[in-house]
Amino acid sequence: MSTKSSAIWGSSSLAIAIFALSSSPILTRITEHDMGPYGTIFNRFWIASLALGLGKVIKLLWDKHSGRLSTTDSTDNTDNKAYTVKDFFSLFLVASLDSICLVTWAWSLTKTSVANSNLLHNTTPIFAAVGGWLLLSQSFNRRFLIGMVLALGGTFLIGFNDFNIDRETLIGDSVALLSALFYAATLLVTENLRVKFDTSTILLWLYTLGGLLLLPLTLLFEDRLFPASFSSWSAVIGLGLCGSIIGLGALFYSLKQFSSSFVSLILLLEPMIAAVLAWLIFAEKLSWLNGLTFIIVLSGIYLAKSDGELENIGSTEAT
Secondary structure, three states: OOHHHHHHHHHHHHHHHHHHHOOHHHHHHHHOOOOOHHHHHHHHHHHHHHHHHHHHHHHHHHHHHHOOHHHHHHHOHHHHOOOOHHHHHHHHHHHHHHHHHHHHHHHHOOOOOHHHHHHHHOOHHHHHHHHHHHHOOOOOOHHHHHHHHHHHHHHHHHOHHHOOOOHHHHHHHHHHHHHHHHHHHHHHHHHHHOOOOOHHHHHHHHHHHHHHHHHHHHHHHOOOOOOOOHHHHHHHHHHHHHHHHHHHHHHHHHOOOOOHHHHHHHOOHHHHHHHHHHHHHHOOOOOHHHHHHHHHHHHHHHHHHOOOOHHHHOOOOOO
């Protein structure tokens, strides 16, 4: 695949990821009527792993039926490369990090507003940039840093009018910020895994291991293991298919072309999309301050993307 085609696919997958992931806080809030954060994420994970497993079986049967199995096996680098102890550790680590990230984010939604939680959850670029610098020897020029500061500053302005400093809200805001730390760590570990494994393999391991990790916690801390209403079932199925497979799958695929720091910066569009959707669906008001912050965030993203070094930071492919 040419460099230009790869860039188009990478950009397209990132756009799909943003819109799919933007629905996650809304769907998570719907499940609060039936279950807590452990139950929500457990059901999200087993639904996603079941869908991915069925997809792999169907693909295997289709390849076998069409006589392309030998060709696929000879070119699929995931099957040809044996798993090492380091691989198993990295896969377990990314499953653990993503589980903690989603549970803390879901829990924060019970203590603070969707706007605040989504806003603080998307401060990931701060942690991703620091982690990339410390662990992966990534470097960023002044243009990227200025763009990141602008984008983060604009994102904080979105929720400026909604911050209420009381005990419950402060706890929820703090936990949402903690989820951003684990989100950044998930992206950094996944960026390393993408060198060897394809997206569907990483996701299958992530959701299977994550579901097994959360099962005992759900049984211990939740009143029920599965949703009790149609709306909650619809929400967790949406989280499993749209948020986990489509959203996170497209996000992980984009890490072939872009660094984890840049991807997490682009994800700052999520609070903006959520604000627009709330305006369209729930008639929530958008002030002139919202419009100003949109301009600031987009300007920051443009400055960061114009840093040519970013195209080479996360461009390692599974070969």
